[in-house]
Structure formats: structure tokens, C-alpha cells
Amino acid sequence: MMQEKLRAHIEQIVPLTDDEFQFISDHFTNKKYKKHQFLIQEGQPVKYHYFILSGLLKLVYTDGTGKQHIVSFAMENWWESDFYAYYTQTEATMSLECLEDTEVLCLTLADYKKLCDTLPKMQRFFLEKANFGFLGAQRRIISWLTSNAQARYEQLLKQYPLLIQRVPKSQLAAYLGVSRETLSRFTS
Amino acid sequence: MMQEKLRAHIEQIVPLTDDEFQFISDHFTNKKYKKHQFLIQEGQPVKYHYFILSGLLKLVYTDGTGKQHIVSFAMENWWESDFYAYYTQTEATMSLECLEDTEVLCLTLADYKKLCDTLPKMQRFFLEKANFGFLGAQRRIISWLTSNAQARYEQLLKQYPLLIQRVPKSQLAAYLGVSRETLSRFTS
DNA sequence: CTCTTAGTGTGATAAATGTCACTCTAAAAT
DNA sequence: ATTTTAGAGTGACATTTATCACACTAAGAG
Numbered sequence: 001m002m003q004e005k006l007r008a009h010i011e012q013i014v015p016l017t018d019d020e021f022q023f024i025s026d027h028f029t030n031k032k033y034k035k036h037q038f039l040i041q042e043g044q045p046v047k048y049h050y051f052i053l054s055g056l057l058k059l060v061y062t063d064g065t066g067k068q069h070i071v072s073f074a075m076e077n078w079w080e081s082d083f084y085a086y087y088t089q090t091e092a093t094m095s096l097e098c099l100e101d102t103e104v105l106c107l108t109l110a111d112y113k114k115l116c117d118t119l120p121k122m123q124r125f126f127l128e129k130a131n132f133g134f135l136g137a138q139r140r141i142i143s144w145l146t147s148n149a150q151a152r153y154e155q156l157l158k159q160y161p162l163l164i165q166r167v168p169k170s171q172l173a174a175y176l177g178v179s180r181e182t183l184s185r186f187t188s
Numbered sequence: 189m190m191q192e193k194l195r196a197h198i199e200q201i202v203p204l205t206d207d208e209f210q211f212i213s214d215h216f217t218n219k220k221y222k223k224h225q226f227l228i229q230e231g232q233p234v235k236y237h238y239f240i241l242s243g244l245l246k247l248v249y250t251d252g253t254g255k256q257h258i259v260s261f262a263m264e265n266w267w268e269s270d271f272y273a274y275y276t277q278t279e280a281t282m283s284l285e286c287l288e289d290t291e292v293l294c295l296t297l298a299d300y301k302k303l304c305d306t307l308p309k310m311q312r313f314f315l316e317k318a319n320f321g322f323l324g325a326q327r328r329i330i331s332w333l334t335s336n337a338q339a340r341y342e343q344l345l346k347q348y349p350l351l352i353q354r355v356p357k358s359q360l361a362a363y364l365g366v367s368r369e370t371l372s373r374f375t376s
Numbered sequence: 377c378t379c380t381t382a383g384t385g386t387g388a389t390a391a392a393t394g395t396c397a398c399t400c401t402a403a404a405a406t
Numbered sequence: 407a408t409t410t411t412a413g414a415g416t417g418a419c420a421t422t423t424a425t426c427a428c429a430c431t432a433a434g435a436g
Binding site: 061063067069070071083084087116120123124126127130131133134135137138140141142144145146177 | 249251255257258259271272275304308311312314315318319321322323325326328329330332333334365
């Protein structure tokens, strides 16, 4: 059963009884997408926070000149969304697109709140996720403050060696904030 | 009473009874620091998460060459710490230093956990803080991906006009990841 | 098989930013 | 009153990175 992946994921942080997990999993819906499909499109409402069962996504911000910047990648056992638009129920400013065929579990904001209010364990789980999400973002900011493009690339290779093999270098460049030509000239 | 500032801050997110607030405030201790003093020093354990009653702090990461990078500023009604070191009870990799005389309320990790476990309202409060903390960091990443140094400076001026007046430009440069000379040449 | 497309590499040049050296001003210290 | 120090501005030059143009390869579509 696909939902077991979610259970194992949550139980890395808080233990659950069978009843509790049944209650939790009743709030998720399952969806499948093909490579190049969009889960979220800029300008549209953001219905779900996504837990990724398999596959690979990119969260993209498109600037005024049409250039695409990758805010984050997301793969198995990661959560992803345009979280600001989701949390405030406003229109998406980013898009979420498949780099591979992807299967997800979907959670609406109403159900997110319901889970938090009903099960303190789930609120604890989401607090832990939010704290580590913040720390990951802070780590990326520090990488930017302290390192040039090549060093940031090397740090990325070291931190996510598996991810790198699944993502075209041009996309890594859009994540690192460097042109694909410059990235291509790094010997590493 | 100084603690009233904390109460008003928490009640922006969750309402509290007098008893609840009394219980909460019993877990904080009050401290005062002078300009140039350190609340956290690199290599030392991180005892507290700080709620700032008044004053101004900078969170600084010092790289291998001794160059100082400002990870964040923090002023009244903000929370600050070397959160990774605090949360994992490891040694600080950053330092937290006063840019002005500063008064804070201090919360140990044990008490943070106790508050979360005892009062779901407080867990809810910290979840909200963590989510918005993450979104703030993500916003800064997007600013970096999409904008050059001058545009990032202008965005900072627009987003935190009050902060800018209290911080020397050389420190803003260290926050923006640009040399003070380059920042000085921007006409804005 | 041929054609198209995505991904990549690379040279030439332009633009942005860093570094070093020096100056100036105003506030703080003595 | 003077000396010191922090903060800021600027010129000259070096370095990093972006941009544009083009070539090459491999995988997928017809």
C-alpha cells in the first residue's frame, strides 16, 4: 500500500497507532503525473501541499523577463508546494512541474489544519518539518554568502549526490543562480 | 511589565488566558546586553532561543578566511538564535552580537519542548513562526536568484525601511553578500 | 533511417563585482 | 584640544560571471 510510505515517514518523528494513521491517511488523496506536467501553475489557486511518493519535481519562479529560476527540487519523501500561496490561500507565484513521472499524496489546507488541531502529534510533526525546512533554507543562504558559483556547485554535489544524477546540468544552473555556460566550465 | 510584550506577540496568533500566560512566562528569563556584547559565540553551546524586547542583533557566520557574513538581523518582537545548534544541542557555528543595547527573554530548549508538549496552543504558535520563518528565507533565496546586488539592496530598503536606518551600510553589504565598496556605488 | 530536439561544451566579448589604496568626515576617546 | 576610530566614498585595476554565437552528441519521433 502506497500510504505505508507516508506512515514510515511520519513515524521517523512521532510514533502512531493504527487508528491514528488511518485517521491521518483518510485526509490524503493520491495523484499521478507524467514528466512535464504541472502540479501548480503560476496565477492559479494552490489546493494542496504534496507529499512525494516517487518521482522528481522542480519549484520554479519565473521573473519579469521570462527567465526561470529553480527555488527547489523535491523528490521521494519530500513535501512541496508554493507554500506561501497555499498557506494564505492566494494565487501561486511559482509553478511546480515534473522532471520525472511522479506520484504524490495531496493534503488540502483545511485538512492540514484539521490534522494539526485534532492530533497534537501531527502538529508536532509539521513543526519539526517546518524547523528543518527553515534550517535548510538558511544553510543555502549561508552557502550563497560565503561561496562563489563553483564552490556552491561542489557543495551541492556533496550534499545531494543522488539528485545531481537525475537533473540536467542546465537545471542545476537555474537552481544555483548561475548561467549554464558558467556551470559547464567548472571541472568537477 | 516587560513580559506583556511577549503576551501581545503570542496573542497575535493564539489567544491566551491569564493562567496560560503566567505558565508560559514562568519559563522565560530576562537578560540585558550592551552594544558589542555577544549572546552567542561560535564554538560555544547555545543555551537559549531569544525573544527580543528591545534593541538590535546580528547573526554572523565567519568563513574560513575570517570574513564575516550576516545571516540575519533581529529586532524588537523577533526571535533569534543559532537555531540549528540550539535545536540539536551542538556547538554554535555562528555568533549573535548586539548592534545596540538589547533586552531579551530567554527560553531553553527543554522549556521550549515543555511548552509545546503542555500547551498545544504554544506548539501552534511556534509552528506558525517556523512556517513564516521558512517563507522569509525562501523569499530571500528568490531575491538572490532573480536580482543583482543593486536590486537586492532596493528590495531590502523597501521591505525593512526602519531597519536600514539603524544599521551601518557596511553591515548591510555583509547581509546582501556584496562588498561595501560596491554597495557604496549604488545611487539609491 | 532521417530528422528533430534536448542537453552540453566552448570561444569571444561585455558587464558586474571584488580588491586595494587612499581620502574625508564625524563621533568617540583621551 | 587632540587623537583615535568607525563609517563612508571613490579611482584603478583584477576577477568572476553573463551573454551571444556556434558546434557537437545522443535520444526520441516520424
